[in-house]
Amino acid sequence: MLRFAAGSMGAFDVLYARHELAVWRFVFRSVRVQAVADDLLQDVWFAVVRNAARYEVKAKFRTWLFTLAHHRLVDHLRTAKDHASLDASDDDTRRMADTLVADSGFGPLRQLQSREQAAALIAAVEALPLEQREAFLLQAEGDLSVQEIAEATGVPFETAKSRLRYARASLRQHLKEFA
Numbered sequence: 677m678l679r680f681a682a683g684s685m686g687a688f689d690v691l692y693a694r695h696e697l698a699v700w701r702f703v704f705r706s707v708r709v710q711a712v713a714d715d716l717l718q719d720v721w722f723a724v725v726r727n728a729a730r731y732e733v734k735a736k737f738r739t740w741l742f743t744l745a746h747h748r749l750v751d752h753l754r755t756a757k758d759h760a761s762l763d764a765s766d767d768d769t770r771r772m773a774d775t776l777v778a779d780s781g782f783g784p785l786r787q788l789q790s791r792e793q794a795a796a797l798i799a800a801v802e803a804l805p806l807e808q809r810e811a812f813l814l815q816a817e818g819d820l821s822v823q824e825i826a827e828a829t830g831v832p833f834e835t836a837k838s839r840l841r842y843a844r845a846s847l848r849q850h851l852k853e854f855a
Contacts, residue, residue, distance in 0.1 A: 800850035
């Protein structure tokens with residue numbers, strides 16, 4: 677990021693290639709609508725460009741990036757006039773489940789079981805309260821630590837830790853038939 681802030685476009689390309697998919701997945705799993713996720717992802721990367729000159733190394737770049745994504749997501753949810761538009765279509769849900777399914781090297785029965793498990797996981801994550809879902813996705817998609825989640829969401833460490841603990845407990849409860 678420091679190289680990009682100093683003017684290296686190649687450095688931006690490296691950052692984008694390295695982090696684009698994880699940020700998109702975090703946003704997509706939060707809003708469940710591909711077009712909205714694409715727009716939010718673009719906004720996040722515009723924010724990276726706009727804030728490059730002011731970037732300071734206080735934490736990992738990934739933490740800073742997911743903080744930007746969190747803020748953009750919160751802004752979107754606050755200003756969304758029609759919350760019904762956040763409902764995903766069956767195609768969006770199917771696409772999301774396909775990203776979690778076992779690879780094609782497994783037989784058809786295993787792929788079907790994997791697809792069912794993926795759909796159950798998606799439903800369980802969606803059933804989480806917003807704060808728990810966000811903490812879980814920041815860890816699962818963003819690979820952020822509890823401290824980094826606390827920093828990204830602007831809450832105390834213990835709050836972030838509790839949100840993750842409650843999210844995991846809820847997911848275990850919803851997914852116990854697959855254990």
